[in-house]
Amino acid sequence: MSNWEILWDERAQFWSGFLSTLEIFGLSIVGAFVIGCGLLYLLEGSRKRLTIPLRIFIDAMRMLPFLILAYLLYYGLPSVGIRLDAWWSGVGALAVYHGAYFAEIFRGNRLTFPPGQIEAAKAHGFTKGKMFFRLLLPQIIMQTRPLLGNQLIYALKDTAFLVIITVSELTAAANSLSSTYFIPTEAFIVVIGFYWAISVTMEIIIKQCGRFSAKRGFDNV
Amino acid sequence: MSEANTSEMAAVSIRHLSKSFDDVEVLRDVELEVKTGEVVTIIGSSGSGKSTLLRCINWLEKPDRGSIHIAGQRIGIHEDGRPMPVRELAKVRAKTGMVFQGFNLWPHLNVLHNVTEAPIHVQGASKREAEERAMALLEKVGMVDKRDSYPNTLSGGQKQRVAIARALAMQPEVMLFDEPTSALDPELVGEVLAVIKDLSAEGYTMVMVTHEMAFARAVSDQVVFLEKGLIIERADPETFFTTPKTDRVRKFLENHDTPSPA
Numbered sequence: 001m002s003n004w005e006i007l008w009d010e011r012a013q014f015w016s017g018f019l020s021t022l023e024i025f026g027l028s029i030v031g032a033f034v035i036g037c038g039l040l041y042l043l044e045g046s047r048k049r050l051t052i053p054l055r056i057f058i059d060a061m062r063m064l065p066f067l068i069l070a071y072l073l074y075y076g077l078p079s080v081g082i083r084l085d086a087w088w089s090g091v092g093a094l095a096v097y098h099g100a101y102f103a104e105i106f107r108g109n110r111l112t113f114p115p116g117q118i119e120a121a122k123a124h125g126f127t128k129g130k131m132f133f134r135l136l137l138p139q140i141i142m143q144t145r146p147l148l149g150n151q152l153i154y155a156l157k158d159t160a161f162l163v164i165i166t167v168s169e170l171t172a173a174a175n176s177l178s179s180t181y182f183i184p185t186e187a188f189i190v191v192i193g194f195y196w197a198i199s200v201t202m203e204i205i206i207k208q209c210g211r212f213s214a215k216r217g218f219d220n221v
Numbered sequence: 222m223s224e225a226n227t228s229e230m231a232a233v234s235i236r237h238l239s240k241s242f243d244d245v246e247v248l249r250d251v252e253l254e255v256k257t258g259e260v261v262t263i264i265g266s267s268g269s270g271k272s273t274l275l276r277c278i279n280w281l282e283k284p285d286r287g288s289i290h291i292a293g294q295r296i297g298i299h300e301d302g303r304p305m306p307v308r309e310l311a312k313v314r315a316k317t318g319m320v321f322q323g324f325n326l327w328p329h330l331n332v333l334h335n336v337t338e339a340p341i342h343v344q345g346a347s348k349r350e351a352e353e354r355a356m357a358l359l360e361k362v363g364m365v366d367k368r369d370s371y372p373n374t375l376s377g378g379q380k381q382r383v384a385i386a387r388a389l390a391m392q393p394e395v396m397l398f399d400e401p402t403s404a405l406d407p408e409l410v411g412e413v414l415a416v417i418k419d420l421s422a423e424g425y426t427m428v429m430v431t432h433e434m435a436f437a438r439a440v441s442d443q444v445v446f447l448e449k450g451l452i453i454e455r456a457d458p459e460t461f462f463t464t465p466k467t468d469r470v471r472k473f474l475e476n477h478d479t480p481s482p483a
């Protein structure tokens with residue numbers, strides 16, 4: 001039996017790893033997106049008392065290797081009485097870590113937002129919340145689309161680290177097959193194919209979204 | 222009490238308004254009364270405080286002293302000196318419509334949605350009602366054909382006409398125009414002025430900063446000349462343009478080739 005045939009027989013393991021990776025990735029980027037938007041909202045027109053700690057938090061996250069954060073949540077939190085299983089530790093770590101990156105991407109774009117539009121909103125009776133969700137956020141998302149796309153790919157790749165805190169995802173599946181049958185090359189090549197497939201699909205979706213924003217004149221990033 | 226009563230009659234009533242940036246006094250004890258249906262034009266050289274005055278009216282700029290009433294309602298501060306909570310301020314603000322030199326349309330929304338956005342999401346109008354109102358206004362400014370276009374595809378004159386419709390959609394007590402044609406190519410100025418002229422004929426209350434002297438003369442009921450934050454002259458347009466009282470205004474008008482009667 002060739003190595004490839006062995007892997008074909010074990011395809012169920014890859015498949016469940018793949019689904020697990022998709023699930024972790026999907027949940028964590030939704031979480032990261034919400035965290036990123038939330039941080040941007042809190043930074044918007046708030047007092048320094050609030051913005052300074054938030055900025056420190058965002059920078060601290062960005063300067064941390066992802067794996068360390070995952071370790072901290074999985075091995076460190078129980079010592080303060082919070083016990084998350086490996087799966088939720090992983091999802092949480094990804095969401096918080098990439099949420100900080102999302103926030104930083106949004107914040108950078110916010111700095112170049114035309115002040116005239118905000119004045120127009122105020123003059124039309126908008127208050128902060130409505131203005132943020134109806135006018136600021138949609139435009140900031142359209143403008144940062146390519147950067148967000150990049151960040152999603154980093155987030156996808158970071159899901160592979162979760163094998164180290166014993167989450168059974170795609171890389172874990174390859175790891176286990178390669179050590180059971182001693183066929184690391186083939187096992188990991190299959191896994192690369194899966195990661196690429198997700199990335200390429202994501203790229204296509206993000207490109208398609210670009211049409212939506214190009215129509216509105218936001219294709220100049 | 223009598224003061225409050227006179228304020229109620231006016232669309233805009235500005236009393237003892239002063240404003241400084243850093244140490245520079247930009248507005249000094251400005252008094253201005255705009256009656257309902259009246260068109261008031263503010264003229265003055267660059268840096269004289271015209272924009273600041275206009276922006277104080279809707280509290281985009283916070284005055285240091287004085288009071289401003291919009292249709293009888295104090296903006297920014299309560300009569301007893303308490304600052305106005307943001308939600309309440311937003312409500313009073315919405316009684317004014319502002320048109321900016323740089324248009325400031327919201328680029329992610331098409332023309333129709335630029336006009337319906339605030340009525341729906343600020344005033345709570347139903348989508349149908351807001352769209353009906355918007356279509357009537359787009360008709361008025363000649364932009365119905367472009368209702369599905371996005372701002373980035375419009376000319377400056379078209380953008381400004383949409384911006385006017387957007388402000389009108391809030392059904393404001395007073396429209397504020399800050400040099401609405403200064404950012405336009407000369408051949409586009411006319412289409413915007415024509416729209417504003419129609420509005421004045423329909424009886425809209427307007428306060429306008431402009432460098433278009435012939436236009437100011439044609440549409441104004443009152444012309445105000447601002448110099449270093451002081452109103453140094455105010456008159457009906459005929460008097461203002463034909464027999465200015467001060468040398469300063471005379472000189473200013475000479476430099477801005479005085480218009481012939483429209």
Ligand SMILES: Nc1ncnc2c1ncn2[C@@H]1O[C@H](COP(=O)(O)OP(=O)(O)OP(=O)(O)O)[C@@H](O)[C@H]1O
Binds near residue numbers: 272273
């Ligand atoms: N936000 C600000 N901070 C500091 N100074 C300001 C600010 N806004 C305006 N000024 C100053 O206040 C003065 C009046 O400005 P304003 O914009 O009201 O003049 P203007 O009459 O509208 O002039 P222009 O015809 O050039 O538009 C100017 O000297 C200007 O530099």
Ligand SMILES: [Mg+2]
Binds near residue numbers: 271
């Ligand atoms: Mg100005």
